[in-house]
Amino acid sequence: MAVPLPNRHQAQEDYPRLKDHAEELSAYDLVLEAELQAVASSEQSATTNLIRARIVGWLLLYPVSDNPAPFVYEVVSANMRGDTTGQIYELGRLYMDRIIPLFQQHRPAAARQSTHPSRPSFDALRNDIVANMRPSPKDHKASKAQALLRDDFRCMVTGLVDIASYAARLVEGPRPTRTGRTECVHIFPESLGFLEGQDPEKKNFIATAYTMLNRFGYTDIQPELAGTKIHRLENVLTLATGMHEEFDQLNLWFEAVPDKPHAYCVITHDPFIPGWSVPQQVTFTSRYDIPLPSPRYLRIHAACCRIAHLSGAAEYIDKIYRDEEDLPVLAPDGASAPVLEHFLQRLVTRVDG
Structure with missing residues (x-):
């Protein structure tokens, strides 16, 4: 089950690394705002954007390596490029579509x-x-x-x-x-x-x-x-x-x-x-x-x-694959849109530096 990101104060208490790394705290603030916007949104993409924001947030709290600086820079630089929230969702999407399925293998x-x-x-x-x-x-x-x-x-x-x-x-x-x-x-x-x-x-x-x-x-x-x-x-x-x-x-x-x-x-x-x-x-x-x-x-x-479960991505991807099997044709009411989106995104070439 997905776990909401802790607020700024709680994150500093539970994850002391944030206290000692100002840039990481700044990046976390940006992600909290992206999470908040996803929760408040009524758009169809709100659920996936919420998962994507939480992926980025939990990655900041549980760094994959001892040197998270390149990833932190990726988040902070989103603020410089404009559309900060959209950039954070995109970063979370890349992780959800590329890294998690790398290990979460759906095969007979x-x-x-x-x-x-x-x-x-x-x-x-x-x-x-x-x-x-x-x-x-x-x-x-x-x-x-x-x-x-x-x-x-x-x-x-x-x-x-x-x-x-x-x-x-x-x-x-x-x-x-x-x-x-x-x-x-x-x-x-x-x-x-x-x-x-x-x-x-x-x-x-x-x-x-x-x-x-x-x-x-x-x-x-x-x-x-x-x-x-x-x-x-x-x-x-x-x-x-x-x-x-x-x-x-x-x-x-x-x-x-x-x-x-x-x-x-x-x-x-x-x-x-x-x-x-x-x-x-x-x-x-x-x-x-x-x-x-x-x-x-x-x-x-x-x-x-850990991050797949905390963010809700693991459950979401499981549902995507179940829906793919259960929906041989696209549903006319748009219910299959997330399935189509997920698999179409896998066909789009977005390999950055």
Whole structure:
């Protein structure tokens, strides 16, 4: 459920960073005004504009990176360009249309790859790693195999032992209490690594997503994940099937525990109520010195999840996709206008600096 932005005084009390950064406070004031105008508006776009304003506001209160200056400048400079409120709505729109769908993946479960490598491939890989050969996965299958080795053939959250690995006698130690399907989960989706061969709409989506990440100071994400590097172990988790689905739907994320490397609070959000025991905290460890998931990548995913829910964007986008499925033709009364707007905007090229 969406949460209104706190007023200026409450924001300064709850988010001390605003007290120490005058420009960020000025930017927040502009966003509060945009939120107020959206609440008071009777226009059809008022609901989406309210979500967009709150996205920008929560991004100021929960910065995606330690250096939010480029994003803050984007908000403050809107005041210089005129039509401040409209510029803030546009900034929120870009985030809602490009960054949130990047992680909130709407695709059928059957489309997910969950290949289980054969025993010989695991044996060869195990020998290579023991011989101090650092892995370099080039595709989904290799990435899954090496992640399973790293994660001791089990879900990194629940400890569920991968059933195929257990059947292949790859799991050491006593008989596990639970087995089940696990999947190779990319934090940044696989499609982000490959621009070649993509249709123009997809290329525009990916380019704009990277542009938005650049605005948050993450200028090195694109080269880190280009091509087959999207399968790097830093971008991969091993999760039970159900956990994978909720991770992709922004209902499960990991927030770093201060001063504890690779320790995370496990955050779940309604309507996800796990049917098994999920610990409050996990600490990721690696077998054979294989790289662990990147704290930066998990931080970006966590910020996206948190802000999507606080702003109401996650619920709104879910409704958009449900309406797309339920409305094969446009409704004559205009009820399908938000659906049409959302998908038409995805076709418009607006890739800024």
